[in-house]
Amino acid sequence: MPSPQQARAQASAITSGRTAPPAEVSPAARLRTLFDRPRLSPGQRRIAQYLIENLTEAAFLSITDLAERVGVSQPSVTRFASAVGFSGYPALRERLQSLALGARSGAPAEEIRGNELQAAVDAEIAHLENLRRDFADPDGVIDTGRQLSESTPLTVLGLRISVSLAEYFAYAARRIHPDVRLVTRGGSVAYDALLQARAAGGTWVLAFSMPRHAQETLLAVRVAREAGLKVALITDLAFGPVxxxxxxxxxxxxxxxxxxxxxxxPGVMCAALLQAMTDADPERTQARLEEYEQIAEQRQFFLRD
Structure with a gap:
């Protein structure tokens, strides 16, 4: 059996020359086929039935709203998504939205979706729209940004595939924060860095956990908590051990x-937290940025446009 990534490689091929199937199937029929699992619990069957009967609306609900509409818990929705073959609710919602867009226009979902590259962009647009709705209440971002700003040192943790996001955040944060410590290696190296950060007076760690979620990230976060550090996490999951x-x-x-x-x-989420850190101490921010610009000019860090 191919791994999930191998299956995705086959399904998302952009040079295969595949064409959409000629037969058109209704979105409801597609969902019934998708949800045809003999081991679904009664609660999971209720979720499936609600999605089939209310596709165009349900496809754009948050996990909280869907759970409330069906009368189940949020973990039940997450388990349902896994039971029908998805990595989590966000992946299931992507599929539902693709079907819903096709249903609204009267065209098959594949036709609305376009090619695989366009579908990837459409999915990212949907994620950004969800993030925009989350930002309607910015207090959580503002408060966390302030606390990250006050933590000296501030530790940024990202292992395996999450390294790139951690490096971006740490690179930018160093322009506005006096002591940012980047941890991109797991095991005892991460443990040493976390314990040293706490001993030096640090209070917070910003951790990244992207798919596939690394066991060593969970262990590092636990070490941070045991050392007395608080953890802010950017991830794609609403539930789970991390x-x-x-x-x-x-x-x-x-x-x-x-x-x-x-x-x-996640990239926009990083930028939002950086903005919140910037706003938390505007005088320090301005002084550090001015100092950096002077050094950059003297050392000619950048090409002149």
């Missing part, structure tokens, strides 16, 4: 249409 260990979680969707995930929404 989320359970975090003090604050920002769950954003990741693009999963192609072989390797894309991170438009």
């Amino acid at each position: 989320v359970d260990e975090a003090d604050v979680t920002f769950a954003t969707g990741t693009g999963s249409r192609l072989v390797f995930d894309s991170y438009a929404a």
Whole structure:
């Protein structure tokens, strides 16, 4: 049996020359086929029936809203998504939205979706729209940004595939924060860095956990908590063992249409937290940025446009 990534490689091929199937099937029929699992619990069957009967509305509901509409818990919705073959609710919602868009226009979902690259962009747009709705109440981002700003040193943790996001955040944060420590290696190296950060007076860690979620990230987060550090987490999951260990979680969707995930929404989430850190101490921010610009000019860090 192929791995999930191998299956995605086959399904998202952009040079295969495949064409959409000629037969048109209704969105409701597609969902019934998708949800045809003999081992679904009664609660999961209720979720499936609600989605089939209310596709055009349900496809754009948050996990909280869907759980309330059906009368089940949020973990039940997550388990349902897994039971019908998805990595989580965000991946299931992507599929529902694709079907819903096709139903609204009267055209098959594949036709609306376009090719695989366009579908990947559409999925990222949906994640960004969800993030925009989350930002309607910015207090959580503002408060977390302030606390990250006050933590000296501030530790940024990202292992395996999450390294790129952690490096971006740490690079930018160093322009506005006096002591940012980047941890991109797991095991005892991460443990040493976390314990040293706490001993030096640090109070917070910003951790990233992107699919596939690394066991060593969970272990590092647990070490941070045991050392007395608080953890802010950017991930694609609303539930799970890493989320359970975090003090604050920002769950954003990741693009999963192609072989390797894309991170438009997590990238914007990073920029939002950086903005909140900037706003938390404007005088320090201005002084550090001015100092950096002077050094950059003297050392000619950048090409002149």
